Amino acid sequence: MRRKIIAGAATLLAAVGTFTFVVTRAEAATQTLQSLAAAGGRYFGSATDNPELTDTAYTAILGGGEFGQTTPGNAMKWDTIEPTQGTFNYTKGDAVVTFAQAHNLKVRGHTLVWHNQLPGWVSALPAAQLQAALENHITQEATHYKGKVFAWDVVNEPFNDDGTFRTSPFYNAMGSDYIADAFRTARAADPDAKLYINDYNTDGQGAKADAMYNLVKSLKAAGVPIDGVGFQAHLAIQYGFPTNMQANLQRFADLGVDVAITELDVRMVLPRDSAKDATQATYYNNVVKACVAVTRCVGITIWDYTDKYSWVPSTFSGQGAALPWDENLVKKPTAYDAIVTGLGGTVQSPSASVTSAGPSPSKSASSSPPAAGACTATYKIVGSWPGGFQGEVSVTGKAGWTVRWTFANGQTISQLWGGTLSQSGSAVTVTPASWNNTPPATFGFLASWNGTNALPTVACS
The missing domain is CATH 3.20.20.80 (Glycosidases)
Known part of the structure; x- marks a missing residue:
């Protein structure tokens, strides 16, 4: 039948999947x-x-x-x-x-x-x-x-x-x-x-x-x-x-x-x-x-x-x-x-009772409140599905920021937008994209997880 398709690129979309939702x-x-x-x-x-x-x-x-x-x-x-x-x-x-x-x-x-x-x-x-x-x-x-x-x-x-x-x-x-x-x-x-x-x-x-x-x-x-x-x-x-x-x-x-x-x-x-x-x-x-x-x-x-x-x-x-x-x-x-x-709808669980081993999307982890001239970063999981999740980090307080954290459960980032990623083992470092340098700034990423997806402690400098 068909088909060859023309070229380009795409940004990534938040995915919400397997958390517990109350659906009437x-x-x-x-x-x-x-x-x-x-x-x-x-x-x-x-x-x-x-x-x-x-x-x-x-x-x-x-x-x-x-x-x-x-x-x-x-x-x-x-x-x-x-x-x-x-x-x-x-x-x-x-x-x-x-x-x-x-x-x-x-x-x-x-x-x-x-x-x-x-x-x-x-x-x-x-x-x-x-x-x-x-x-x-x-x-x-x-x-x-x-x-x-x-x-x-x-x-x-x-x-x-x-x-x-x-x-x-x-x-x-x-x-x-x-x-x-x-x-x-x-x-x-x-x-x-x-x-x-x-x-x-x-x-x-x-x-x-x-x-x-x-x-x-x-x-x-x-x-x-x-x-x-x-x-x-x-x-x-x-x-x-x-x-x-x-x-x-x-x-x-x-x-x-x-x-x-x-x-x-x-x-x-x-x-x-x-x-x-x-x-x-x-x-x-x-x-x-x-x-x-x-x-x-x-x-x-x-x-x-x-x-x-x-x-x-x-x-x-x-x-x-x-x-x-x-x-x-x-x-x-x-x-x-x-x-x-x-279509303009709101995301619901595919059933009235589906659970995940991952944390709730409402849970997040923040760095300590910043001193004058310092910055703070808030890490949260906005979507999770079997084997993968989407995270988001919000940064305030300092231009030219650097955000670091260490995963506790072997999570690996596969794609990141809004910044430049360096991951060595479980240690993650993110610096801003040129257009995302001045807070308030947000970057997001896709990562894999298996079994446990604990929130890390984040640091911003």
Whole structure:
């Protein structure tokens, strides 16, 4: 399938995970990803596929209120729906729709026209017959699901990464006119569904996004019934976060179309560790906040919610851990909480009673009150999860400060921001970044821990 991703860097996000929280029954019932999104007039969804629907533990989460929308990953693609010309099989697509209807999930149809997952007969058709076959396929499928899907990815992935049109049987036969024809045909079959064009590597500004922008602009000018643009957002932490994502979404919205994050996941090179989890969380938070900041960004869909059914490992060797739930259907505190805060929610424990061997986030350790001209530093743990935690140190009283402490339990800092780190064994020394020299100053870090995470005694000079 896909994908290479453009470059950049990310700041790190606070992660709160495994402390004891008191969560009322009402709070647990109302704060879900869907409820938070709905408060802003959006949906939050997860893709799914037919094999997953036999996994009752999986479906309990998918249909349990966390999500308000689903996209069938494969069940509505051409090779499944029309495997031989003129013979249509809706069994798998209908199964997803039936599940969705039973669990109050809106369905995004995916996808009517794509260069991939085509049955062999499509490519074998003479060019003169391609348009009729395309129009018949769209008409039959969109009519069958009329009133059952709220939106269609009418055309999927029409561009190469350099912004040129992708070669496909449809492009070869009709040129780029196949796109307008597909939209007009879909509108005729289902006047009420929102009609989208969908692609990857268009999330941030660049040649491919520019090509998509110019196409949508020209389609609108020609009166083609296009209602939205889908941004897949298959991201990877080893590459950079997409350039100016919010501004990019906004410029499409300014054309008079809706925008949506349609296939979000954030993969990493395995194995997972706390630093990678934190960067992944930052990416999730950034995507969600970019959508929330754009009025016409109508929703966010993660590309299945659990690593158990992720497409990533089979496509990108040695990569995975891309989703907010792990392979055991357990929420990852970093990624999940990043989405929650991006949607404007407050971080809660994933259950009403979860404990940690680490200290409470409210606990902190301070150096002694400073003499005149000296400084003080306050160390606190702001988030903790199995094997890792995030710390924060606040400094007052003296420019050009130096903060020192010694870990008692073998903790090791993996990343630090706001200062320069030196760690030798358990002894830690931090001096300020140039922009963070004058108090009040704060620096933060990610570190590992195992079993015990005692607060150290800090000194500031």
